[in-house]
Structure formats: C-alpha cells, structure tokens
Amino acid sequence: MPNINLDDTIAAISTPIGEGGIGIVRMSGPQAIEVSDVLFKAKSGKALAKVKPFTVHFGFVMDDERVVDEVLVTVFKSPKSYTSQDMVEISSHGGIVVTRKILDLIFKQGIRAAEPGEFTKRAFLSGRLDLTQAEAVLDVIQAKTDASLSVAQEQLKGSLSKKVKSIKDKLMHVYAHVEAFVDFPQEDLEVYSQKEVIEKIKEVESEINELLLSYQKGEIVREGILSVIVGRPNVGKSSLLNALLDRDRALVSDVPGTTRDALEEMIELEGILFRLCDTAGLGVFADKIDTLSMERTKKYLDQGNVFLWVLDSSEEFKEEDKNIVAMVKNKKVIPVLNKSDLPAQWKWEEVQKQFQMDVEPVLISAKNREGLSELEKRMKELVWEGKVTTEGIAVTRVRHKAALEQALIDLAQAGVVFQNKDSLEFLTFNIKAALDSLSELIGEVYSEDLLDVIFGEFCIGK
Ligand SMILES: Nc1nc2c(ncn2[C@@H]2O[C@H](COP(=O)(O)OP(=O)(O)OP(=O)(O)O)[C@@H](O)[C@H]2O)c(=O)[nH]1
Ligand SMILES: [Mg+2]
Structure with missing residues (x-):
C-alpha cells in the first residue's frame, strides 16, 4: 500500500x-x-x-x-x-x-x-x-437529477460498503474454516463440511449477483441514457435535437452532411436523464472527414442505450435508409417519421412488413415542433416503463461492477477446485482472491494509481 x-x-x-x-x-x-x-x-x-x-x-x-x-x-x-x-x-x-x-x-x-x-x-x-463514499461525494456534486442525487446520498451514507462488508464477512468465515482445515487437517476441528462450504459460496455468489443486477439501473441514473439520433443525411436529426432541447443548439441546413461531429446534450424527462446525441448522417461518404464522422456515428451505434431513428416521410424510402435498418433493428429504437407537415411518400406499414420490424413509429414535424410530446412519452416508456425508481440501486460505477465480477470469477474457480477435490490450498487461494476484489471495491486496499484516477475527477478545492 x-x-x-x-x-x-x-x-x-x-x-x-x-x-x-x-x-x-x-x-x-x-x-x-x-x-x-x-x-x-x-x-x-x-x-x-x-x-x-x-x-x-x-x-x-x-x-x-x-x-x-x-x-x-x-x-x-x-x-x-x-x-x-x-x-x-x-x-x-x-x-x-x-x-x-x-x-x-x-x-x-x-x-x-x-x-x-x-x-x-x-x-x-x-x-x-471509504472509497465508495468518496466516489459518492463526486456523484452528489455532479448529480443532474433528483434520482441521481438520492442514489449518491445513499452511497455517501455507506449503503454499498455495508452490503459489500456483509458479503465479505460471510466469505471470511468460509475462508477461516477452510484454512483451519488446511493448517490442521489431523485435528478434530468443528469445520464446515464440503457441502456446507459449497452452499456458503453459492450464497455469497447470489448476493454479489444481486448487487450486480442493480448496476444497469445505477449506471443509467448516474450517467443518463445515451439516446442516439441516427438516420441518413438531411432527414432532420439536428432539427429534432433542437426541437427536444427547445433551442437552436445544432446547425441545421438543407445541405446533406451538415453535421460532421457528434454532439451531445442533456434533457430531463420527468426525472429521467437523457443524453441526446446528434450524429452525422449515415450515407455515402466522399471525403476523409466524412469517413471519420461515419466512424464516430458507428461508435455511438455501438454504445447507445436507445436510438431515435429519424426518417424523412416526405421523400422516398431510400437505399441509405434500408442500410440503417440492420443497424438499429435489434436495438431499443423508436422510428421517428419527420417532416409530417409535408405530404407522405410512403407508409411505415410497408417498411415494417418488408423488414419485419415489430415497432410503431412516431410522426413528428421537427420544424413545426409537432408530435414531440408523443415522442417524449415513448422515450420514457423505453426506459423502465417510464417510472423512475432508485430502490435497490447500489452499484453505479464500472469500477464497482468490475470488482464484483472479478470476485465472482474467483469464486466460480473456487467451486471448480473444490468439486474436483484438488488441493484445498488452491481453494483458500481463490477465496482470498475474491476477498481481495471486495476489499479493493471499498478501498481497504488500493494503489496510488487508483486514487489518482478517482480523485483526479474531482475539482480543486473539494
Ligand atoms: N418541412 C420540414 N422540413 C424540415 C423538418 N425538419 C427538418 N427540416 C429541414 O430539413 C433540412 C435538414 O435538416 P437537418 O436538421 O439539418 O437534418 P440532419 O438530418 O441533421 O442533416 P445532416 O446533418 O446533414 O445529416 C433542413 O432544411 C431543415 O429545415 C420538418 O419537420 N419539416
Ligand atoms: Mg445534422
């Protein structure tokens, strides 16, 4: 240390x-x-x-x-x-x-x-x-919604560390028993039977899994939902971003390829934080910058939690639109049929049939600010059926998740070792490794590099 x-x-x-x-x-x-x-x-x-x-x-x-x-x-x-x-x-x-x-x-x-x-x-x-509480201080400062503030306050009170410590205590107990058996095999010690050790490890595993389950929600509460606006050029993606933000944030023009670099802004819809990201239109690219913009859009396609797929209903359904179907089809997506103020050239039902997409569209006119409340309603429904609940959220950071997952890997290994009746010393080794991961999570052991990463995110003076 x-x-x-x-x-x-x-x-x-x-x-x-x-x-x-x-x-x-x-x-x-x-x-x-x-x-x-x-x-x-x-x-x-x-x-x-x-x-x-x-x-x-x-x-x-x-x-x-x-x-x-x-x-x-x-x-x-x-x-x-x-x-x-x-x-x-x-x-x-x-x-x-x-x-x-x-x-x-x-x-x-x-x-x-x-x-x-x-x-x-x-x-x-x-x-x-402890370390999770120190991280919570930053989360309190950076909280952007009521929900994220309340999760951060819980963590600041030590709720996550309490849970991790209780899991650690149980595991420590198993460790002590196994170690006693390794050190004094001849003696008639009151130690757990093989069955009991396996049962106890399973209990610990299920508690860790329960904590991990809360991560998905925890991450969303802390960081917001990455909502990526995609579509071919000129369909009105930037106009949609501006309409949802209710201000002229992104540049809009009738020249296809106006947006080059992805642009991120936040909105809160009834306590749910959405990180809206306007991307460059997906289509045929001509120059080097276009290629770079495409790569960036594709990165967002990989990372997004939800997708607003913008289509222009006043123009034919183009080849470029077809290419996007495959990219969004199996994701949480809302097809947004824009320019509904102009006569429609095609029907969603045809697209739905041709590509077997089981999702309803929302009709909007970004230009006239029409259909937006329906779109917002659909966005909320896509996340937790529109209800924000912070109950049971304990794990909010990738660091916590990684430590818990590592502990599970070590415990799974311990189970294998035990079942194969390999040396019990290996078993203590694996349980010890799982204990170490849990200790790292709450900062009982740490490296200077880890502290630099965690506290480097803070502002000066905090
Ligand atoms: N009639 C009508 N025109 C719209 C609507 N929304 C956007 N437009 C127009 O469509 C053109 C393209 O809009 P943008 O928002 O720049 O489109 P984009 O998808 O961001 O385009 P790229 O950044 O080039 O990919 C502009 O001339 C807008 O004024 C709408 O609802 N109705
Ligand atoms: Mg744009």
Missing part, C-alpha cells in the same frame, strides 16, 4: 472561480490554524490558536498593514472535520481577485496548493470515508 504523506498542509479556493456572494478558501493540515493566525486579525483580537473548535470569527485578512478583505473564519479541529485534520475555512467576498489574493498569502507561508479532490482524498486516507 502506498505511503501517502498527510503531514503537509494544503490550501485551495473551494468555490467556483467567478463572481459570487461569497468565496471560500480552505486549508487542511497541521499548520492550517497557525498559518491563518499570520494573515487573519480577528475583530475580537483573539488568536485562532486559542479559540474553541467549530466556531466562526469575524475579522480581516491582512497583507502586512493592508486590508485584503473582511472575512469570516471557521475553525475545525482534528478529527472532527471534513478531512479529519485541522481545517480552516475563510469566507470572503466572492471575487476572483480577492480569493486568489488570500490564497497567495497562504502560499507565501509555505503552504502547498491542493490537488483536485485532495481534501476528499484526505478524508479517505484518514478513514473517515
């Missing part, structure tokens, strides 16, 4: 850079209070080193004799703070220069600039939060 130094003191501006009501400069570490005393003159004249923890003090940040700003300073004493260390938060007026100036004065005292997420990393390293 890496040895990470917590003895230095770090500082950062914790509020967004810009103008606001207040700005907060935060410090954490053993020198936080003594350094604050160099810059801060309390109106009461009292030094911060002498004040009670969890108190707020009015006064001035001074640059020698010059007042930098009138501030409130909050003092936290270890271990009862966000990072579990001594902390000071200076609330000043929310200006870019004033907060920067206070931070610079702190740096002059030899304090180091905090890295992104370093305050939360300290909370993790000091044991106040």
Whole structure:
C-alpha cells in the first residue's frame, strides 16, 4: 500500500472561480490554524490558536498593514472535520481577485496548493470515508437529477460498503474454516463440511449477483441514457435535437452532411436523464472527414442505450435508409417519421412488413415542433416503463461492477477446485482472491494509481 504523506498542509479556493456572494478558501493540515493566525486579525483580537473548535470569527485578512478583505473564519479541529485534520475555512467576498489574493498569502507561508479532490482524498486516507463514499461525494456534486442525487446520498451514507462488508464477512468465515482445515487437517476441528462450504459460496455468489443486477439501473441514473439520433443525411436529426432541447443548439441546413461531429446534450424527462446525441448522417461518404464522422456515428451505434431513428416521410424510402435498418433493428429504437407537415411518400406499414420490424413509429414535424410530446412519452416508456425508481440501486460505477465480477470469477474457480477435490490450498487461494476484489471495491486496499484516477475527477478545492 502506498505511503501517502498527510503531514503537509494544503490550501485551495473551494468555490467556483467567478463572481459570487461569497468565496471560500480552505486549508487542511497541521499548520492550517497557525498559518491563518499570520494573515487573519480577528475583530475580537483573539488568536485562532486559542479559540474553541467549530466556531466562526469575524475579522480581516491582512497583507502586512493592508486590508485584503473582511472575512469570516471557521475553525475545525482534528478529527472532527471534513478531512479529519485541522481545517480552516475563510469566507470572503466572492471575487476572483480577492480569493486568489488570500490564497497567495497562504502560499507565501509555505503552504502547498491542493490537488483536485485532495481534501476528499484526505478524508479517505484518514478513514473517515471509504472509497465508495468518496466516489459518492463526486456523484452528489455532479448529480443532474433528483434520482441521481438520492442514489449518491445513499452511497455517501455507506449503503454499498455495508452490503459489500456483509458479503465479505460471510466469505471470511468460509475462508477461516477452510484454512483451519488446511493448517490442521489431523485435528478434530468443528469445520464446515464440503457441502456446507459449497452452499456458503453459492450464497455469497447470489448476493454479489444481486448487487450486480442493480448496476444497469445505477449506471443509467448516474450517467443518463445515451439516446442516439441516427438516420441518413438531411432527414432532420439536428432539427429534432433542437426541437427536444427547445433551442437552436445544432446547425441545421438543407445541405446533406451538415453535421460532421457528434454532439451531445442533456434533457430531463420527468426525472429521467437523457443524453441526446446528434450524429452525422449515415450515407455515402466522399471525403476523409466524412469517413471519420461515419466512424464516430458507428461508435455511438455501438454504445447507445436507445436510438431515435429519424426518417424523412416526405421523400422516398431510400437505399441509405434500408442500410440503417440492420443497424438499429435489434436495438431499443423508436422510428421517428419527420417532416409530417409535408405530404407522405410512403407508409411505415410497408417498411415494417418488408423488414419485419415489430415497432410503431412516431410522426413528428421537427420544424413545426409537432408530435414531440408523443415522442417524449415513448422515450420514457423505453426506459423502465417510464417510472423512475432508485430502490435497490447500489452499484453505479464500472469500477464497482468490475470488482464484483472479478470476485465472482474467483469464486466460480473456487467451486471448480473444490468439486474436483484438488488441493484445498488452491481453494483458500481463490477465496482470498475474491476477498481481495471486495476489499479493493471499498478501498481497504488500493494503489496510488487508483486514487489518482478517482480523485483526479474531482475539482480543486473539494
Ligand atoms: N418541412 C420540414 N422540413 C424540415 C423538418 N425538419 C427538418 N427540416 C429541414 O430539413 C433540412 C435538414 O435538416 P437537418 O436538421 O439539418 O437534418 P440532419 O438530418 O441533421 O442533416 P445532416 O446533418 O446533414 O445529416 C433542413 O432544411 C431543415 O429545415 C420538418 O419537420 N419539416
Ligand atoms: Mg445534422
């Protein structure tokens, strides 16, 4: 395990850079209070080193004799703070220069600039939060719907770690029994029978599977539903994106091939987050950029959760449309018959029959903003029958999913080893590997690289 130094003191501006009501400069570490005393003159004249923890003090940040700003300073004493260390938060007026100036004065005292997420990393390293809780802090900050906020809050409370720990405890029990048997085979120990070991492993497997089942929903709640708008050029894909967003986000023109690069925007429909992606029209490509756009569209075809397949009903059903059928046929797709303000040249029933597609279309006019509420209704129905529920969602990140899947692989291997009556030492090896994966999930073991990835996503000052 890496040895990470917590003895230095770090500082950062914790509020967004810009103008606001207040700005907060935060410090954490053993020198936080003594350094604050160099810059801060309390109106009461009292030094911060002498004040009670969890108190707020009015006064001035001074640059020698010059007042930098009138501030409130909050003092936290270890271990009862966000990072579990001594902390000071200076609330000043929310200006870019004033907060920067206070931070610079702190740096002059030899304090180091905090890295992104370093305050939360300290909370993790000091044991106040486990890794899934630290990840939840970021999810709370980035939550874009009520549902994602409530899942993040559950995780922050430790619900996922609690479940993983309980699974780990059960497995640890099995491990201890098997190991006792390996170490002292001669002795008359009260250990699980072979049948019992297999049963216990099966129990653990089913609990892990239950957690994994919640991932599909969890991912959608956290990240939104990737809804890819596809279709041949000029059918009105970008017009549809603009209509759903209710603003002119994408460029629209009557020249086929207007959209080159895929474009992503979010909308929320009754608590469900949709990541709408407008793509370049799928068709005959002429130049290198077109080829690149096509590749990008195809990547989205692989990744999308749902597809809005836009067709132009005012023009014939073209060869290019036919080619798209195969790409979307077996996916969650809504055929969107656009330009319904113009006379239709073909009927969906014919296409449906020819390609045996068991799905109803939605008729819209993106230009006149018609048929959109029906389309939105269909989009919601495609996901959880239109009802958002966060109940039972525990696993929200690929990292969690990968760790649980690895634990299952190790346990399956343990089962094979046991059934073949191979050496019991192998069995302990496999159970230990599964235990390690679960420990990694909650951060009982970690590498510095993993922490860099997780906390690197945070903003500076959190
Ligand atoms: N009459 C009518 N015209 C529309 C409608 N929707 C889009 N158009 C027109 O169709 C043309 C193409 O629209 P876009 O939204 O740029 O089409 P696109 O599918 O994004 O095209 P590419 O980016 O080139 O693939 C434009 O001239 C739009 O004004 C509609 O509902 N009715
Ligand atoms: Mg377009």
